[in-house]
Amino acid sequence: MEQTKKMTYMQAIRLALDEEMARDEKVVMMGQDIGILGGAYGVTGDLYKKYGPDRVIDAPLSENAIVGWGLGAAMYGWRPIMDIMKMDFSMVALDIICNHLAKYRYMSGGQIKQIPGVVRTAIGGGTRSGPHHSQSIYHLFAGFPGLKVVCASCPEDAKGLLKAAIRDNDPVFFCEETAAYRLKGEVPLDPDYLVPIGKSRKVCEGDAITVVGFGTAILKATRTAELLREEGIHIDLIDLRSLRPLDLDPVVESVKRTGRLLIVDEFTETFGITGEIAFQVTQKAFSYLKEPAQRYTLPDTIIPAAPTMEDFVMLSPEKIAERVKACIHA
Structure with missing residues (x-):
């Protein structure tokens, strides 16, 4: 062990x-x-x-x-x-x-x-x-x-x-x-323990929707998964871990099972990674999607310094949970 x-x-x-x-x-x-x-x-x-x-x-x-x-x-x-x-x-x-x-x-x-x-x-x-x-x-x-x-x-x-x-x-x-x-x-503690670059990680399993992201968004989405489980909603959460190289095979396989995709990211909606991920997954799993791929990001604005305004702009586990529920009940 x-x-x-x-x-x-x-x-x-x-x-x-x-x-x-x-x-x-x-x-x-x-x-x-x-x-x-x-x-x-x-x-x-x-x-x-x-x-x-x-x-x-x-x-x-x-x-x-x-x-x-x-x-x-x-x-x-x-x-x-x-x-x-x-x-x-x-x-x-x-x-x-x-x-x-x-x-x-x-x-x-x-x-x-x-x-x-x-x-x-x-x-x-x-x-x-x-x-x-x-x-x-x-x-x-x-x-x-x-x-x-x-x-x-x-x-x-x-x-x-x-x-x-x-x-x-x-x-x-x-x-x-x-x-x-x-x-x-x-x-x-193994000094030769390595995590291969370019391999996604399944954080938790579910059949309600596929949620995928990178970086801080995954940290918050992990807490989201815990909140949703309390309501009987189980999401398939995938941490990309790497953007280049990009491992989307597990995401495609998940979408083929859940029929829904939500991409979360702590950058603005336009010109970020979400569009690229949505395109590639849709291209490979179009016929399996029950609705177009969705994304949840920061609004297209500068991140403010005021605490109340920053909280309004940034993602949170609760906000992601509400977005998930909106997707699966659409």
């Missing part, structure tokens, strides 16, 4: 970092405040004391410098982990991430055999942090071939997915849910 230990999502991330740094001396990290202070959210903890300033590097206030360092390190055989404090700030480094980190292996014409590297960043709103610190814009990065985009919604996946990302020979954009950092769960 696999040995596990109950820990928080944040501790699972730190354990993955610790194990991989101990396993491979080529694993190095750079980010703002990740060293002496242990990370803006406390994720890196005492890793600076354990591995020293040459492997856990405090960076200047420059996302471009952090990712540029990582790109150069990866080209020379290192396995860099580039820490960007909030996903919003990754837009500052959009060019270096999408035009360089994602493309250099291809553009080298075979001279560069691999570009390993993980860009770690925190996603999600609801933290009263305002428009510049609350966005989940992973769809931007998922649109660029050469870059893998993943997110874990539970502590077990947090460890396994991050370890898989660090060992991957291609760059991985790794999203972490700030809302999940203190979520507790059983985490395997």
Whole structure:
């Protein structure tokens, strides 16, 4: 029987970092405040004391410098982990991430055999942090071939997915849910425990409707499933875990059984991931759908700073539950 230990999502991330740094001396990290202070959210903890300033590097206030360092390190055989404090700030480094980190292996014409590297960043709103610190814009990065985009919604996946990302020979954009950092769960202690990139996860089973999502939306939809079970409604909930590569086969099979699809996402309705998922699933399961694929997202507006307005805009388990009931009773 696999040995596990109950820990928080944040501790699972730190354990993955610790194990991989101990396993491979080529694993190095750079980010703002990740060293002496242990990370803006406390994720890196005492890793600076354990591995020293040459492997856990405090960076200047420059996302471009952090990712540029990582790109150069990866080209020379290192396995860099580039820490960007909030996903919003990754837009500052959009060019270096999408035009360089994602493309250099291809553009080298075979001279560069691999570009390993993980860009770690925190996603999600609801933290009263305002428009510049609350966005989940992973769809931007998922649109660029050469870059893998993943997110874990539970502590077990947090460890396994991050370890898989660090060992991957291609760059991985790794999203972490700030809302999940203190979520507790059983985490395997096997230092070689990995969660394959590009494989969806069935969170819970039901026949009322298929609900699918990525990131923070799944965290809230998991609670939604619990609320609905109390009313005798059982949903088939699928966590994509990865946007590129995108594993929709389990979603298609689920829709063929339930006949309904609801896609939840904490980005705006237009120009997000929901349209792409709806199109691909509809294309493969059109004749099985009892109604058009539905989606539930944030409204097309800027995420406000005022607590009451932010609560009005953001998703919640209760809001998703009401949307599910509207779909199945339509």
